[in-house]
Amino acid sequence: MQTAIELERKWFDFPMFAGISRAQLGWLMEVARPLSAARHDWVFRRGENSSCLFILLSGHVKLSIPVERGLEKVVEFLAPGDVFGESSLLPGHAVILDAQALEECELLAFEAQDVQAAIARVPSFAQQLITGLSRRFEAIFKDIESVSVRSAAQRVAEYLLRQPRVGNLAKLPFHKRAIASKLGLQPETFSRSLQHLTAEGLISVRGAKVVIHDPVGLQAILV
Amino acid sequence: MQTAIELERKWFDFPMFAGISRAQLGWLMEVARPLSAARHDWVFRRGENSSCLFILLSGHVKLSIPVERGLEKVVEFLAPGDVFGESSLLPGHAVILDAQALEECELLAFEAQDVQAAIARVPSFAQQLITGLSRRFEAIFKDIESVSVRSAAQRVAEYLLRQPRVGNLAKLPFHKRAIASKLGLQPETFSRSLQHLTAEGLISVRGAKVVIHDPVGLQAILV
DNA sequence: CGAAGGCTTGAGACCGCTCAAGACCCGTGG
């Protein structure tokens, strides 16, 4: 258990709460419900009427659309600072996504009614929500563009280039199956695309480790 | 030219501004820039650094991603009440979409800096922005689901069922080419899908007019 | 009446999917 002081310091660290007064923060802390999720835990699932908006403080969460036979279409990988569960704010609050923790996560949950109050009392909180949602929009539009104008191998190349690298080594942060789904591909096609890029001498793959031999060449195949 | 009183009454009519005080409305009216767009006018285009957030008051706007050779991938058809141009609120404001009026439109434009002030001064405005963005999120997720789990004919059937009908007659509200793009199809495939549904006796098509003979049957092919 | 744009139709090719094995990886327990 953490003391109130420790909690407060912790919150202050998140850019989410930058430029917030001590009083406002105190009030937010009262209505927010901090929670943690273990790897594979569901934050919410399609069909539930979760009435909470969430802020992800640490860890990664996968948003996906369930498909028949336990399959899924991954829509987003969320990172710390992201806001999600926004459908809880809508009148006919029907959740159509699954949200699953991909690792140990810390979250804040706000009841929809409290969100309304929070918006009125803490303008910078409202500001953060709006820019948070806007950021996600941009990301989704880029994904849509990718899926609708690029081939499988191009999408994979693009994804690889976006991953952080140490030296020329990138690491696939999630299961290949999940990444494939996010890119709108079957696992087999994802695998074959990696294989194709390898054959071109652009990368080499060993498990989740990908060595980027030729970033310029990778960029080039995006046309 | 309209008088201030007329303008004010007009604004009050929009659900967007429901429950707003007279003073707050007055202030919003000062910072908002009303504008109208003719059919085919661009509200903004990819690459511009439009610094405005928009609210669509009347008419329809098409959001799309430009593709080579003047082609496009339609992302959303916006209706009155929708909020868009949210990317202008982000730090590195790079617009990646095209926004085009599909008919005579009335809009409100808010400079990004004014939005920030508006959020602080008019909480219900912030509220409206957030729920407006959330609504668009839901719609986009449904589209993603559709594209990733349904066949061409199923997507077309789904789209037809969503259109308003008078009796059993629905009207395609936009060019078939644009609707096809929104559904993630080539125009040819859209045409053939309509043809396929016609052959099944579910609909008949004459130009933009579609007679829905068997809504239940249409629903049924979605499996 | 002619022209332009949008839509439809046809033929063919291809990319990614499906189904089915087999290989690999890695944690677990003997």
Added chain:
DNA sequence: CCACGGGTCTTGAGCGGTCTCAAGCCTTCG
């Protein structure tokens, strides 16, 4: 340390839905 086992990933073969390219048609409008 090694063998085991479950899950993940890869590889192969073949199919098929959708795209591409190219005419032709139809409607609209000058």
